[in-house]
C-alpha cells in the first residue's frame with residue numbers, strides 16, 4: 001500500500017478540489033503545497049507535465065490530471081465510489097467527461113464569471129442548456145432516488161461537479177439568476193453536495209477571500225454586485 005501523499009495545489013482550483021474531495025472521501029491523509037500559478041516555480045514546472053495543478057505525489061510517483069487521480073484513488077482505497085456494474089460505471093465516466101463542456105463549453109462558468117448584466121441572459125441560456133442535460137440524465141438513470149448523482153451514495157461524478165456548483169452558488173448569491181429553479185433534481189443534488197463533509201471541508205480556510213480576489217481579477221459581475229452591496233451596508 002502506498003504510504004505518502006503530497007498534493008500540489010492552488011487555493012481556488014476546482015480540479016484540485018476534486019482530488020481533495022476524493023482524498024477526504026477515502027480518508028487518506030495528505031500534505032499540501034500551494035503554488036502561485038501566475039509565477040510558477042521551476043520545481044513545479046519540472047514536476048507537472050502540463051504545468052497544471054493538481055499533481056499528486058504518491059510515494060514519489062507523480063500523478064496528474066484530476067480525473068486520473070480520482071480514478072487511481074478509487075481503485076486503491078475503500079470505499080469504492082464507482083458503481084460495481086460496468087454499464088453504470090461507463091455511464092458515470094461519460095458524464096464525468098461532460099464536465100469540461102458543462103463548465104467551459106461555454107457553460108456554467110461563463111454564467112458564474114459573467115462580466116456584465118448585458119451578457120447575463122445569453123450566459124444564463126447556455127448554462128440552462130447544460131444543466132438540463134444533467135437533469136435529464138439524472139431523471140433517466142436514477143429518478144428520485146437521490147440525493148447524489150447515482151443515488152444515496154457519493155460517486156466520482158459528484159466529486160467532479162461539486163467544485164463547479166459550489167463556485168456557481170457563491171456567485172448566484174449575488175447574480176440571483178434562478179438557474180436551478182426549473183431543475184429540481186439538479187437543485188436537490190447541489191444541496192446535497194454542498195452539505196457533504198467531503199465537499200465542505202475540501203477548500204482551505206483562505207478560499208473565500210481568494211475566490212473573491214479571483215472574481216475581482218476576472219471583472220465578474222458577481223463581484224461588482226457583492227462589493228456594491230457591501231459598500232451600501
Ligand SMILES: N[C@@H](CCC(=O)N[C@@H](CS)C(=O)NCC(=O)O)C(=O)O
Pocket residue numbers: 010012013014015016037051052053054064065066067
Ligand atoms: N484537465 C486538468 C485541468 C487542471 C487545470 O486547468 N488547472 C489549472 C488551475 S484551476 C491550472 O493549473 N492552470 C495553470 C495553467 O494552465 O497554466 C485536470 O483535470 O487536472
